[in-house]
Amino acid sequence: MKHIIAGGLIAAGLLAIPSVPATAQSIDIGPGGVRVDPRSPRERDRDEIRREERREEFRDERRDAIRDDIRRDERRRDLDDDRPPLPPRDRY
Numbered sequence: 001m002k003h004i005i006a007g008g009l010i011a012a013g014l015l016a017i018p019s020v021p022a023t024a025q026s027i028d029i030g031p032g033g034v035r036v037d038p039r040s041p042r043e044r045d046r047d048e049i050r051r052e053e054r055r056e057e058f059r060d061e062r063r064d065a066i067r068d069d070i071r072r073d074e075r076r077r078d079l080d081d082d083r084p085p086l087p088p089r090d091r092y
Contacts, residue, residue, distance in 0.1 A: 026037035026044065037044065 026039075028035045028037070039047070
């Protein structure tokens with residue numbers, strides 16, 4: 001009797017677990033060896049989108065830094081233009 005009840009509980013438990021679809025893996029074989037990526041295609045796409053967004057943010061930050069450097073150099077040149085020229089030196 002115990003075996004029947006235990007078997008029934010096990011069977012009910014197996015039927016109650018929802019079936020999980022298998023996710024595809026990415027397997028790359030290259031010069032560095034074999035690489036297995038267990039993420040689903042959706043996760044890989046999401047990671048690629050995040051990576052691209054980070055690249056764009058980095059480019060924008062670099063572009064802003066370069067513009068700030070150019071503006072700073074222009075301000076320095078403007079300030080230097082306002083000063084009177086140095087007298088010529090006989091010896092250097």
